[in-house]
Amino acid sequence: MPQPKKGxxxxxxxxxxxxMLANMATSLFANGRITTTLPKAKRLRPLAERLITFAxxxxxxxxxxxxxxxxxxxxxHKLFTEIAEQMAEREGGYTRITKIxxxxxxxxxxxxxxxxxxxxxxxxxxxxxxxxxxxxxxKDEAAEVNAAADAAIAEGAADQAVEQAVEANETGENVQTxxxxxxxxxxxxxxxxxAEASAQEEADVAEDAEKADEDK
Numbered sequence: 001m002p003q004p005k006k007g008x009x010x011x012x013x014x015x016x017x018x019x020m021l022a023n024m025a026t027s028l029f030a031n032g033r034i035t036t037t038l039p040k041a042k043r044l045r046p047l048a049e050r051l052i053t054f055a056x057x058x059x060x061x062x063x064x065x066x067x068x069x070x071x072x073x074x075x076x077h078k079l080f081t082e083i084a085e086q087m088a089e090r091e092g093g094y095t096r097i098t099k100i101x102x103x104x105x106x107x108x109x110x111x112x113x114x115x116x117x118x119x120x121x122x123x124x125x126x127x128x129x130x131x132x133x134x135x136x137x138x139k140d141e142a143a144e145v146n147a148a149a150d151a152a153i154a155e156g157a158a159d160q161a162v163e164q165a166v167e168a169n170e171t172g173e174n175v176q177t178x179x180x181x182x183x184x185x186x187x188x189x190x191x192x193x194x195a196e197a198s199a200q201e202e203a204d205v206a207e208d209a210e211k212a213d214e215d216k
Contacts, residue, residue, distance in 0.1 A: 010040055021047055022069045028095075029070070029079050033114030041097050041113040048113075052094045055084035086117050146199075 054062035
């Protein structure tokens, strides 16, 4: 008989094991918690959290992938509407395993696996919002700095081209070529200035939106 790759086999065959885990996941999403043996709870947890991740995506492809495991349409509907909404602010850790007393008779270790439906604490919510705001501000600041650097480079090149044009006028050599280069580089400098102004405007809009969210 072939041996499983990870952990002990929970049923007589791999197909039986998949069906058993699918039934357990269905019961978990339908009831919010189930009591089972500790090895089964540990094997169920990654499957359940993967299905919740699909539900949070909410697209048709994710729904079809979930339907391959959970065949009860009412449970799938609950997963994609109620449970996904409850887990919207969480980035993982959707389930919790709690050990309980061993089972009477064979003394097998038992555990309760349940969905973590408690809302995030106020401190965690504030930290998460601060991290998001910091990422947005850093991105806007980087875009503004890059635009300013490009504008400075273009402005320096334009000044150099103007100096070359003046020297060419004085010497009478390559006058037309130097003048055209100066005009082109001045256009580049103007475009860089416009890009810098646009980046500054976007940064101001993002800052205003962040302040509005804080006021709420």
